[in-house]
Amino acid sequence: MIDIEKLTRFRRYLHRYPEVSGREYETTKKINAFLQDYSPDRLIEGLGGTGIAAIYKGREEGKTVLIRCELDALPIPETNTFDHRSESPGVSHKCGHDGHMAMVAGLAELLHQQRPGKGRVVLLFQPSEEDGSGAGKVLSDPGFAEITPDYVFALHNVPSFPKGQIVIKEGVFTPAVNSIVIALKGKTAHAGEPEKGINPAYAIAEIVREFRSLAHPDINTDHFCIVTPIHIRMGEIAYGVSAGEGEVHFTIRCKTNQRMKEIGETAEKIAREAAYRHGLKEHISWTQKFFANENDARAVQWIRDIASEQGFDLFEKETPFGWGEDFGLFTRKFPGAMFGLGAGEDTPALHNPDYDFPDKIIPVGVRMFYELIKKVTSGKIEWD
Known part of the structure; x- marks a missing residue:
């Protein structure tokens, strides 16, 4: 079980103190402090500058699955007036990376309660996604050689889609x-x-x-x-x-x-x-x-299967989204997939000054990622 109230508070704290690409120093400290409560087997700090990876090992050798989220915010002044509005002048979380971090942090809580039976799970908190430099810096960091995943997964919240809907597409997901x-x-x-x-x-x-x-x-x-x-x-x-x-x-x-x-x-x-x-x-x-984010067909099928098994609404998108995502560099090097998570049909668009990540979809993202971890590390999959 995950503590949704704790994750919501954590998400809102991250929202209040956003940092732009390459300067996510306090954000990383807060992530590190959160992870200490959930005993990762290995913590790799300073990946690509300010990135951090928490590794949870299974009882037996097996496949390694990497789940990635982003640390950075945008140089956009916030117009919202709620209590957790940004306190960093001219900077705010207008892409929902605060919510993505909260979901991956929730995985740490679940993995602390029950490690995978086989393999390893890497929870990657990646810097500098917004300026397109973070994925490359992480992948070229000597510390990443210790990780070498078999599969990689990420999600992005998508306004204009119903809250909690899983949005998938084989092949090119973002250009x-x-x-x-x-x-x-x-x-x-x-x-x-x-x-x-x-x-x-x-x-x-x-x-x-x-x-x-x-x-x-x-x-x-x-x-x-x-x-x-x-x-x-x-x-x-x-x-x-x-x-x-x-x-x-x-x-x-x-x-x-x-x-x-x-x-x-x-x-x-x-x-x-x-x-x-x-x-x-x-x-x-x-x-x-x-780079274009090209989803692996088998990884997309797993997402499709899990969404169905969990009773989540599923939408098969026919065309790619129009925005760029540096997770494309991960899917260029490793099989995997990014999927969309509906943020609400009436939610302001990404990068709008009044956008705020909807906390109600946090448990959906955590569940999807956790079931993907179980699927990849279970050893019940036929591998090529």
Whole structure:
């Protein structure tokens, strides 16, 4: 049994004191203190910077299953007025990571009461999901070599779906998302003599127009691609000066990692050729890279079976969600799956200033994860 009231208090405490990616120091301390009450066999701290992994060992050797949640919040001011509203100026949990942490913390309570008969369970509290850097940092950390899971699982709460509904999809669950920064260097001149300089404005205009032609918004096809202009900067607000440098930023979403590779190469070619035509020097960089989260068919079937066995409402989604998730780097390296957990049809959307994770769905997430752990570590599964 889990103490729902304790987990709710814990979730609301985490909500009150959010921290952004890479700075989850106090959050990690609070997680560590919570875990001490539930005696993990091994605690690995500092994974990928501020991450923490609690390992629970079964009585016999067997498979290792990893359950992952996220530590970080967002640089979004909270507009809610309830008692547990954020006390960190300009920062708040607007993606529900506080709720995800509470659910995985609840697993520690269950595993403390009854270790798996076989294998190992790793409860991973991962840093820096929001900026796309956390999964890579954790996986490349020498401490992760001690873990090496056989299967990996995660969930994400999903507003606009009924509370407690399990949302599944085989294959791509979330798309690949990369952001490109194109810096252009020309030559500053007097605005009355622009021909004596090299202004990046026309190259930027061409890049914006040609990037728009890359879009293929039909998510039902493997050619799906959304290209969103994010930021444009050029020169200074000085009306007597013809700008000599500028930048343009885009976020690109593609259904598959292969499609992202192709679009990325085309985008770089467009930027280089536009710069060359206008006599500019270009510098191209990529940031906040999220790999597509590709769910393993067998792992999805286990989720499907467990939801049915537990009497939970199940929804089979036909198309991927549109947001990025760095759990895709885990499913790229290990078989596993992410599933959705309905947060309520009237719940504010993720990343909205008034969003708050619904505490009533905490037990559903804990139960789903615990049954997955039992399924993978039981030894009753036929493995390839």
